[in-house]
Amino acid sequence: MTVSLAFSEDNDPLSYDRLDGEWRQWYETAHRFEHKVPAQDRGDIRHNIILELALARARDGDKPDNPSWMYRIASFTVAQYWRDYYKWVNGIDCGHCSNQQRKKCKRDNLYSECPRAIRIESLNKPIVDSEGHLTKLGEIIADDKAGSAAGLSKPHPFHKSLSSFPQIP
Numbered sequence: 001m002t003v004s005l006a007f008s009e010d011n012d013p014l015s016y017d018r019l020d021g022e023w024r025q026w027y028e029t030a031h032r033f034e035h036k037v038p039a040q041d042r043g044d045i046r047h048n049i050i051l052e053l054a055l056a057r058a059r060d061g062d063k064p065d066n067p068s069w070m071y072r073i074a075s076f077t078v079a080q081y082w083r084d085y086y087k088w089v090n091g092i093d094c095g096h097c098s099n100q101q102r103k104k105c106k107r108d109n110l111y112s113e114c115p116r117a118i119r120i121e122s123l124n125k126p127i128v129d130s131e132g133h134l135t136k137l138g139e140i141i142a143d144d145k146a147g148s149a150a151g152l153s154k155p156h157p158f159h160k161s162l163s164s165f166p167q168i169p
Contacts, residue, residue, distance in 0.1 A: 022065055026053040029067070033074040037081055045081055049074045092116050 016027050030049035034042040052073050057065075087093040094102055096116060105111055123138030 022057065023050070025065060026050045026070065029053065029070040029074050032071075033078050036078050041081070045078065048081070049077045052077050 019027050027046075027050060030046045030053075033049060034046045037045045053070055056069070056073055083093055083095075092114070094105070094111075097105070105114070121137060123136065123141075125137045126134055127137050127140070129135050129140055
């Protein structure tokens with residue numbers, strides 16, 4: 001016995017065109033909002049919106065679907081995406097600041113200069129070292145686990161066990 005998830009005339013078994021009822025309505029709502037996020041995340045936000053709508057429907061019982069609540073839930077889901085994105089990129093979100101600080105940031109548009117945000121630097125960033133030479137940031141970062149140069153001259157006990165393996169010419 002063969003079980004198939006697709007209709008014989010359907011080329012794409014995972015097509016959203018196969019949805020019906022409230023799932024179709026939720027998909028159409030999500031589709032209206034997915035353009036508000038970067039292209040690589042649109043499938044994820046579409047499914048997040050559909051999931052949030054299904055969870056809201058389960059909480060509310062058998063109330064009739066109202067487009068306004070669906071749009072509101074979709075809008076909140078997109079807003080949460082951007083809050084999470086900002087936190088991922090900057091290491092902190094505005095929820096960690098006081099109301100006074102939030103108002104100041106909003107008034108003066110200080111979001112790009114957040115004093116609490118973590119700044120991510122590239123290890124390839126050119127900087128001037130203590131001797132005045134231009135070098136990459138990654139080359140001057142000290143490694144606590146590196147050990148001293150004097151320790152490199154002594155063979156490690158692990159090297160003895162490696163000597164029993166055949167050498168590759």
